[in-house]
Amino acid sequence: MPLRRRNPASLDAAELAILAKGQRDAVMAKYGGQPEQKRSTGYNLQGLDSGYYGSLAIGTPPVSFDVLLDTGSSDLWVAGTSCGVSCDGVGLYDASASSTFTNKSTSFYIQYGQGEAAGYIATDTVQMAGFSVSNQGFAVVDATTQGLLTSPISGILGLAWASIAASQQTPLWQTLASSGAWDSSLFAVQLTRFTNDTKAQTLEPGGVLTMGYTNSSLYTGSIEYIDIPGTPSYWYLDLAELTVQGTSISLSGSGMAAIDTGTTNIAGPSADIAEIYAQVPGSSPMTGSWEGYYQFPCSTEVSVTFSFGGTTWSMSAADFSYAPISSSQCIGAFFAISTGGSSASPSWVIGDAFLKNVYSVFRYSPASIGFAALSETALAQNGVDGPVPTPTIGSVSAAVTNLSAAPPTRGLSSICMGLAIVASFALLL
Numbered sequence: 208m209p210l211r212r213r214n215p216a217s218l219d220a221a222e223l224a225i226l227a228k229g230q231r232d233a234v235m236a237k238y239g240g241q242p243e244q245k246r247s248t249g250y251n252l253q254g255l256d257s258g259y260y261g262s263l264a265i266g267t268p269p270v271s272f273d274v275l276l277d278t279g280s281s282d283l284w285v286a287g288t289s290c291g292v293s294c295d296g297v298g299l300y301d302a303s304a305s306s307t308f309t310n311k312s313t314s315f316y317i318q319y320g321q322g323e324a325a326g327y328i329a330t331d332t333v334q335m336a337g338f339s340v341s342n343q344g345f346a347v348v349d350a351t352t353q354g355l356l357t358s359p360i361s362g363i364l365g366l367a368w369a370s371i372a373a374s375q376q377t378p379l380w381q382t383l384a385s386s387g388a389w390d391s392s393l394f395a396v397q398l399t400r401f402t403n404d405t406k407a408q409t410l411e412p413g414g415v416l417t418m419g420y421t422n423s424s425l426y427t428g429s430i431e432y433i434d435i436p437g438t439p440s441y442w443y444l445d446l447a448e449l450t451v452q453g454t455s456i457s458l459s460g461s462g463m464a465a466i467d468t469g470t471t472n473i474a475g476p477s478a479d480i481a482e483i484y485a486q487v488p489g490s491s492p493m494t495g496s497w498e499g500y501y502q503f504p505c506s507t508e509v510s511v512t513f514s515f516g517g518t519t520w521s522m523s524a525a526d527f528s529y530a531p532i533s534s535s536q537c538i539g540a541f542f543a544i545s546t547g548g549s550s551a552s553p554s555w556v557i558g559d560a561f562l563k564n565v566y567s568v569f570r571y572s573p574a575s576i577g578f579a580a581l582s583e584t585a586l587a588q589n590g591v592d593g594p595v596p597t598p599t600i601g602s603v604s605a606a607v608t609n610l611s612a613a614p615p616t617r618g619l620s621s622i623c624m625g626l627a628i629v630a631s632f633a634l635l636l
Contacts, residue, residue: 266305277469322352344376389419460554470558
């Protein structure tokens, strides 16, 4: 289905600075400790300029909700009907209207870069992309910081591993992948680019998420898989090499890089970020709310490549620019963070600025991340306008039961498992 993205040009420099600070604060909170710590942190969901969302359905009868898709966290949560004025304008989950709802009587709390949300753990039937999971654990949020949620987003769908779930519930994707409900135990992401489209509307098509298969029309060549080093928690890889304007950057810290669809830009150690911008004439560090970010001449095209131990992947010069702050100066997509210096914490957080340049695959077994070159079909979607995706509730091709720590059980409908099932999502840029 078509996807949408929000245009950053609608924000002025002061608003962008607040947004950028929220992103930096949230990334440091999200990755600032041991990766095995159970957590679900991110940054303010209001006017994110930085999140992909898709629709899923919860309850019996099922009701659709738009949720942010985040490979950097592991919890599913949605705003409930008791959330109050802080959730005005967003879709609310009504527990009393679902015959399959169960309250687990366990509290839930999330701290964000610029806000917080609290509620309780529940189970219910959750449907997404033609798959249904009964007794799926999630959080119902009944209190948030004002402005944390903005229409159409009602919550978040964590796509990382159960080991870091604050709710201590098995993530929806992991239940499906481990149950055998999918043809292949993986999900894949293709994102579109509108950052260099001066005529972009407030919302634009954003990309495609597929569950249980890879869409061969969206990539060319083979998918290069690299195993996750160690126990899966976040989706992370060793960053082997990073070049800017043809110069190899000296990498400090643990060398681990989290691959995070819930982060717009790219974060790394301060010394490394300074070395990156040293390759860009006319760049300089920012201060105040922009601390950790750099400005550079918008007219400069910056060439960046990444390698995770195999193929070298290029990043478009358009994605090096986060946003213009004047007629001649732009904010770069790379910003500085500190993740506490632990060898177990990712030093780098690689978000959508890179992921828009590759076809990304997240595989359950063996636990690994795959990248492939985008096809002409995928590249042709950049800058192409389209309708806002409408949440739909379709036929269920596979149903499983979440049994918490026990292996999920599966029941199949009469519909063929091999159907191409795609969950759509939109980029709030």
